[in-house]
Amino acid sequence: MKISPALAIAALASLAIPLFTPEGYVIQLLNIAILNAIVVLGLNYVTGWTGQINFGQAAFYGLGAYTTAIATKAGLPWIVTPFLSAVMVVLASLILGLPTLRLRTHYLAMTTIGFGEIVRLIIVHWEPVTGGTSGLRAIPGISVFGFGPQGQIQHFYLLMAALAIAVVVAARIRHSTLGRAMIATKDSEIGAEQSGVDTVRTKLFAFMIGAVYAGLAGCLYASSIRFISPDSFSGTQAVLLMTMLIVGGMGSIVGCIVGAVTLTILPEVLRFLGQWYLVLYGLGVIAVIVLAPGGLASVASVARLRWASPR
Amino acid sequence: MGQLVVNGLALGSIYALVALGLLMIFNTVQIVNFAQGQLLMLGAFIGISGAVTHELPIATAWAITMAAMALVGIVFMALVYFPLRGRPPFLVILTTIAMGIVLENLALIIWGPLPVSLPSPVRGAPLRFLGVVVSMHQLFTFATLAAILLLQYILLTKTRFGILMQATAQDLHTARLVGIPVSRTIAVAFAFGAMLSGIAGLLVAPIFLAEPTMGGSLGLKGFVVSVIGGFGNLPGAVIGGLFLGLIETFGARYISSNFRDAYAFIVMIGVRVAWPRGLFGENSSAKV
Numbered sequence: 242m243k244i245s246p247a248l249a250i251a252a253l254a255s256l257a258i259p260l261f262t263p264e265g266y267v268i269q270l271l272n273i274a275i276l277n278a279i280v281v282l283g284l285n286y287v288t289g290w291t292g293q294i295n296f297g298q299a300a301f302y303g304l305g306a307y308t309t310a311i312a313t314k315a316g317l318p319w320i321v322t323p324f325l326s327a328v329m330v331v332l333a334s335l336i337l338g339l340p341t342l343r344l345r346t347h348y349l350a351m352t353t354i355g356f357g358e359i360v361r362l363i364i365v366h367w368e369p370v371t372g373g374t375s376g377l378r379a380i381p382g383i384s385v386f387g388f389g390p391q392g393q394i395q396h397f398y399l400l401m402a403a404l405a406i407a408v409v410v411a412a413r414i415r416h417s418t419l420g421r422a423m424i425a426t427k428d429s430e431i432g433a434e435q436s437g438v439d440t441v442r443t444k445l446f447a448f449m450i451g452a453v454y455a456g457l458a459g460c461l462y463a464s465s466i467r468f469i470s471p472d473s474f475s476g477t478q479a480v481l482l483m484t485m486l487i488v489g490g491m492g493s494i495v496g497c498i499v500g501a502v503t504l505t506i507l508p509e510v511l512r513f514l515g516q517w518y519l520v521l522y523g524l525g526v527i528a529v530i531v532l533a534p535g536g537l538a539s540v541a542s543v544a545r546l547r548w549a550s551p552r
Numbered sequence: 553m554g555q556l557v558v559n560g561l562a563l564g565s566i567y568a569l570v571a572l573g574l575l576m577i578f579n580t581v582q583i584v585n586f587a588q589g590q591l592l593m594l595g596a597f598i599g600i601s602g603a604v605t606h607e608l609p610i611a612t613a614w615a616i617t618m619a620a621m622a623l624v625g626i627v628f629m630a631l632v633y634f635p636l637r638g639r640p641p642f643l644v645i646l647t648t649i650a651m652g653i654v655l656e657n658l659a660l661i662i663w664g665p666l667p668v669s670l671p672s673p674v675r676g677a678p679l680r681f682l683g684v685v686v687s688m689h690q691l692f693t694f695a696t697l698a699a700i701l702l703l704q705y706i707l708l709t710k711t712r713f714g715i716l717m718q719a720t721a722q723d724l725h726t727a728r729l730v731g732i733p734v735s736r737t738i739a740v741a742f743a744f745g746a747m748l749s750g751i752a753g754l755l756v757a758p759i760f761l762a763e764p765t766m767g768g769s770l771g772l773k774g775f776v777v778s779v780i781g782g783f784g785n786l787p788g789a790v791i792g793g794l795f796l797g798l799i800e801t802f803g804a805r806y807i808s809s810n811f812r813d814a815y816a817f818i819v820m821i822g823v824r825v826a827w828p829r830g831l832f833g834e835n836s837s838a839k840v
Binding site: 288340351354366476483526531 | 584641652656768811821
């Protein structure tokens with residue numbers, strides 16, 4: 242894994258952000274951006290590398306969050322919740338993935354949208370357990386044998402560590418046999434099968450790993466933000482996650498993080514636009530897909546190439 | 553019981569119309585338009601602007617809406633599909649979703665979030681038959697669906713244009729090579745598809761009221777219907793639509809109305825597993 246010096250400096254600089262920002266709104270927003278980045282990294286396995294569309298990622302995010310919230314509110318120690326969440330989303334991804342991953346693009350899109358909608362309806366209508374549309378409040382925080390982060394800044398560092406692990410795992414998998422099989426599946430399923438890649442199994446693995454990323458991010462979301470509601474995991478959120486991936490740059494780890502952070506912060510900065518923000522957001526997505534298919538990550542690398550080449 | 557059947561079929565006719573609009577586009581470019589529901593919403597609001605705001609006669613409002621929607625369809629194609637020809641199809645899925653977001657929020661800005669009603673083009677006392685009430689609007693909906701089905705059947709199978717569409721769907725480059733005006737064919741298909749969803753919008757608004765966010769779930773129902781009937785299959789779209797309308801109405805009455813929207817997806821996933829190409833077969837020229 243090669244790390245460019247510019248990226249290393251950017252990563253280190255981001256660790257210094259809390260030194261200049263007080264506890265509160267901005268740090269909370271960054272914490273959500275980091276969690277979204279982990280979820281988008283998960284989506285990248287399925288869509289960016291394996292080439293399968295997936296609008297179920299927000300539902301996996303929600304499953305992880307609700308599993309953790311319900312378990313800790315019922316009195317289970319926090320340390321078991323990451324495992325519980327992971328088991329839940331792996332089961333859900335198998336239920337969704339086994340019958341559907343052989344499907345072609347628009348069927349897969351539809352089925353994953355349907356899955357997300359069913360999960361959302363269950364969350365909204367199973368009120369005694371999930372709190373319905375008003376969500377769950379006062380979720381117990383992260384605590385391992387009595388030790389846990391206090392305040393948003395400590396959570397920030399904890400989430401940055403989680404993101405770092407997510408990035409390292411993603412980079413390792415990308416260059417493993419499985420990672421190469423994913424890329425081959427995206428480029429040509431027939432070609433991949435001919436070369437001995439079990440494409441259905443590869444897709445299923447990508448799907449499961451992606452779901453685990455979302456589930457664990459959901460677990461951290463519930464116990465660090467400590468309030469969850471169905472809106473955070475709706476179909477709109479699923480489209481937003483896909484947009485983050487595309488705007489950042491499909492298949493690029495840096496792109497995932499850039500896309501997630503940009504599209505989490507942008508709506509807050511452009512709040513004064515009101516309803517017009519969403520109009521511009523839609524047009525912006527179309528513009529990126531048409532004009533810069535590799536997303537922001539590719540824009541950066543193209544610029545670097547131009548800059549490096551002699552004029 | 554009989555009343556539920558009538559209501560279910562009326563709802564199903566709307567779903568069938570959405571699916572017929574999708575089919576028009578799918579049969580030409582093998583692309584699924586995920587903004588079909590938002591086009592429907594737009595049709596309903598253009599109709600309301602004409603008939604309610606400007607107090608035009610309802611027939612004039614219908615004519616204006618259909619013409620405007622045809623134009624919208626062409627602009628839609630130029631923005632969302634045309635620049636992405638030959639690129640992976642899921643990019644087009646995303647641009648259509650993005651365009652749906654744009655249309656929905658533009659409608660919120662222009663017409664506001666409150667639900668608005670549109671008068672039905674037909675008046676008259678509802679028919680009563682063995683305790684079942686059928687409103688004039690429901691009858692009109694069935695008649696419109698039947699007329700459009702017939703028209704579309706003739707267009708697709710008996711005319712020169714239908715053959716051009718089929719050739720374009722099978723192989724864009726070869727079609728162009730043998731002198732088929734590919735771009736024009738695609739533009740007409742999008743115009744017609746948008747017009748059909750506009751008509752569906754004009755038919756929905758008198759029953760459920762129109763609001764800018766109505767498109768999402770209706771559009772999704774259109775896909776579910778297409779999946780049940782088999783994508784691009786004309787009778788499949790209609791029978792699938794009526795079938796889904798019945799399932800939802802009966803499910804809401806006898807199981808639970810909370811999960812009304814979930815039945816569609818459960819049925820869809822079930823159909824996909826049991827009949828992978830839909831109940832009536834898929835009209836697809838894509839190589840698997």
